[in-house]
Amino acid sequence: YRVFGRIQENLPRTDDQRAEVIRRLGGLAGWGGFGWAVAGGETRASGSANSLVVAGIHRVKQALEQIAMGKLNGVDHLEALACDGGCVGGPLTLEHYLVAEQRLRRRVADWQRSDRQKLTIQTYDRSDVGLDSFRPIEPRSILLLDNDILRALQKVTLMEQILDQLPGLDCGSCGSPGCKALAEDIAQGRAVETDCIFKLREKVRDLAGEMFDLARKLPPSLEK
Numbered sequence: 001y002r003v004f005g006r007i008q009e010n011l012p013r014t015d016d017q018r019a020e021v022i023r024r025l026g027g028l029a030g031w032g033g034f035g036w037a038v039a040g041g042e043t044r045a046s047g048s049a050n051s052l053v054v055a056g057i058h059r060v061k062q063a064l065e066q067i068a069m070g071k072l073n074g075v076d077h078l079e080a081l082a083c084d085g086g087c088v089g090g091p092l093t094l095e096h097y098l099v100a101e102q103r104l105r106r107r108v109a110d111w112q113r114s115d116r117q118k119l120t121i122q123t124y125d126r127s128d129v130g131l132d133s134f135r136p137i138e139p140r141s142i143l144l145l146d147n148d149i150l151r152a153l154q155k156v157t158l159m160e161q162i163l164d165q166l167p168g169l170d171c172g173s174c175g176s177p178g179c180k181a182l183a184e185d186i187a188q189g190r191a192v193e194t195d196c197i198f199k200l201r202e203k204v205r206d207l208a209g210e211m212f213d214l215a216r217k218l219p220p221s222l223e224k
Contacts, residue, residue: 035108039086051077056084155187
């Protein structure tokens with residue numbers, strides 16, 4: 001909120017200020033790019049006919065898993081957005097993303113109808129934007145738990161045990177996209193249980209209790 005508040009203070013508020021911004025920026029921004037903040041905006045601006053729009057980190061994870069398993073080969077373009085609703089559902093949004101989305105769509109529609117703005121999206125030659133040497137993106141190989149199948153099965157069991165001890169909120173505060181991914185990292189030795197802020201809080205609480213109990217104990221000579 002503090003970051004967006006400072007930005008908002010410098011946004012144009014009057015028609016004269018908006019006109020000055022338009023004069024300085026020229027044609028750098030248009031309604032097509034403005035609509036990228038909403039889920040599906042990238043697809044509409046690019047004109048891709050065979051696209052899949054996925055918003056929300058959990059849905060994105062599911063879509064990527066389906067791609068890894070070869071079940072979405074018919075899709076030419078994937079628009080994957082971690083936040084619900086797109087960027088309007090991001091952490092710096094001051095209102096509910098459904099309200100922000102409706103407001104943004106209305107602004108884009110008004111912009112399209114305006115006589116002062118172009119009604120078509122400007123297109124660019126591939127070489128103008130550095131895509132003249134474009135090549136398909138090669139997927140990375142799947143991550144194996146272990147080359148030894150027996151050790152891999154042991155790690156799967158360990159992952160399930162660790163996952164049962166985690167809160168299951170998939171908050172991402174530990175740096176992993178979800179509790180399952182954190183459990184895998186712990187089993188692989190790339191993370192520890194206290195990377196979870198909830199497990200860390202439990203550990204600190206237990207340590208505080210032990211220190212309190214220790215402070216209450218007296219040496220044997222004083223107890224007599």
